[in-house]
Amino acid sequence: MTPPPFAAPASTALPNSAQAPDLTPQVGEYGVPQPSAAEPVFTIRDLSVYYGGNVALKEVSLDIMPREITAIIGPSGCGKSTFIRCLNRMNDLIPGATVTGDVFYHGQNIYAPEVDPVAVRRRIGMVFQRPNPFPKSVYDNVAFGPRINGFKGDLDELVENSLRAAALWDEVKDKLKKSALNLSGGQQQRLCIARAIAVEPDVILMDEPASALDPVATVRIEDLMQELKKQYSIIIVTHNMQQAARVSERTAFLYTEVDEETSSRWGILVEHGETGLIFTRPKDKRTEDYVSGRFG
């Protein structure tokens, strides 16, 4: 794989691609957040989500910093996907879902009545758990976003640059006109990343982007994220703690709370902070239990 033209050689501070991806994180391998003089990309206040009247996520407040990778971890069903879908208003598409609270994106409340959710999604891209390329050619997949946004410029160049940025160009440059469905799972997921990059977003949301992939493809995605964070703010949901430890600068831990009487359950934010601190010196007992593997 030749590195994309603007990319530095694969970062050495991170697990090498050749190594097994399931190594236990060592202290000192965590990403180090930038000194946070920067303004947060997202300022989330009292965010709650209901599905048909049942609360699924309760009163989450959190700041997300730019040009970093923020990991959202937590047990299955605790509301990680629900949370990340709030950040580009994908929850609007789910019948019966209601969102309360505020999400400020660069100080602008994306849930304000005058904000158009379609416009929100043009700034904040998303990559899904299962690769979901359109049943079109590789080229048309990447060109989809620019085309619908009325891109006027050199589309070929934009497609090539996006594919390079997603570290996929060398593998697909000879089959741009072939159906994207012929690619491997890992290639499809990188194509989805290229597709998201092509609309030149500011933020990329990733909901367990590697959970459907094999270990080698997973490492490639993780390497790619290190490149992408130079230009984009990335928020990644993962239930794989090693992955969170390997890739992210900051981590937020969500957890399921249960009401003993009604046995209804919902997600809460337990704590968040620098990834190194969350994994080595968590403040909350539940975080400690979770990161030390007591919840599987």
Next chain:
Amino acid sequence: MGRSPSPGESAGAKVSDINSARPAGRRLWTNRLASAAMLGAVLLAMIPVGLILSYIFAKGMAAMSWEFLSEPTPFSFRRAEGGFLNGLIGTGIMVGLATLVSVPLGILAAIYLQEYGRGLLANLIRFFSDVMTGVPSVFVGLFVYTAFVLPFGFGAVMGAAALAIIMLPIVVRTTEEMLKLVPLELQHGSFALGASKFQTIIRVVLPSALPGITTGVLLAVARAAGETAPLILTALGSLTITTKLIGEPISALPLLIFDGARNPFAAGQERAWAGALELLALVLIFTLLARIVASRSKISS
């Protein structure tokens, strides 16, 4: 499913205890009788299939000629000349017009049901499209007669209106079924790129469902091309070639076959057989195309 051999058939067991449990007597014979009856039903149903295809082919080919395909119907049934070109043209015009109207409307209605419609109205539309597929086509003809022919006269547009009403619910329901099969993840992928609902439907959902929709449309066209009763009441029929859309009766292949079947003269009957071959060939081509499109789409997805 039922492929595993039934106990009665698993002969050759050595242990006598097992053999003694074999179904015997009445149970065994009932089972055999039932199997024979099922096979008998299939064979019985094959008789009309064979008889229809062979007779239409034999009698149709005997009367088929270039003249039949290229000439309109003579004014006397007794005369052994001319053909059904007037009917072929009429069928082409009316089915074409009906397709032009019913396909876009049907697809839009299906999009409403699948992508926008919630609650009572959508359920009502869904239910009554189902019901509408069962409305007798002769009644559709009566409706167009009372509503449009009485004020405006017989004509191609009237026949096409009746055919469009017959096609509409078929297109709606098959398209909706196909839209249902488009994975939600594809739509979400599109929305996440900042596509609007309109763009997502036009650029992602419809292209993905296109083979299935095409199949449904082809089947609806085949159905419309074979309809007779509604055209009696709306197109009326004509022995001359006309391409006027309104104000003048127009013919169709099924109308000419119906006339041939009702008249006592050999020449007219022979033309009817050739017409039946022509119509059946048209209908089967569309049905076959529909199957090919359907099986293609299964392979690619």
Next chain:
Amino acid sequence: MQSEARTLGDVAAGVAPAAIENRTGIGRRADSLFGLLTLVSGSLVLIVLGFMVVSTTNTALPIFSSEGLSFVTSSNWNPADGNYGILAFIYGTLVTSIIALVIAIPVSLGIALYVVEAAPRWVRGPITYAVDLLAAVPSVVYGLWGVFVLLPLFLQPAAALLSEYLGFIPLFAGPPSGLSYFGAGVVLAIMVIPIISSLSREVIRTVPDADRYAAYALGATRWEMIRGAVIPRSRAGIVGAVMLGLGRALGETIAVALLVGSATRIDPSVVRPGYSMAAVIANQFQEASGDHIRALVGVGVVLFAITILVNMAARLMVWRMVER
């Protein structure tokens, strides 16, 4: 990559990334306009259906009010004298449809069960294909074939045999005619077999294999398994399939018009000529005028009401089945 360089440059210069800019009016309006367009198209189904009922009923109203209830209770149909009683047609429609079902139900179920439960794998496709072919044949072709092939080959001899051996029963009394309720019923049966058998086939396919294995595990023969596991599970769906076939038979026009014999009176014998509602419309429309046409439209309204009821019942049954 100018654009990305620009983004990077912006960040370096400390410029905040562009705020969310709403789409221009057109984009947003296209969205709601399209939604509205689909709503209108969807509602068209309801509007057309409603308009159909109103327009036809309105045209037939003078006859409905002059004939009153005797429109459906009298079998005196005599347009020349202005008598319009359609009972004979209602009777004919029902009798031909019942004959069709009596023949078609066992045959269709036999086909469906054979294809799903018994047939060797390699014949399933061809059988399904051949039966579906029957569904594609236009009804006017059935009519033509019925009159010139099936009538001399089978319908006339069969009607003669029936009246010869069973003629002591009024239902089969002679003199026999091939153009009769019976003749129309046989052709209708051939036309509805593909409908009933293909729908039943789909329903029977949905029976879980676990049910079949459970029956086999108890030592059942194949037939016992079908009776004990398959039929009870698919009964509602099969009834729905039969009702849809019935709906088709009730409304079928051309084949019946050619084969039913066109006699405007009720004959208790099925091997005698009769009429059906759809057939009388098709046969008499071209010569009709004035009140006669209104009466034919009235026949259509009654036919519509009957088929709609049958269809709604069938759909409700199939829907209930699917929901479970």
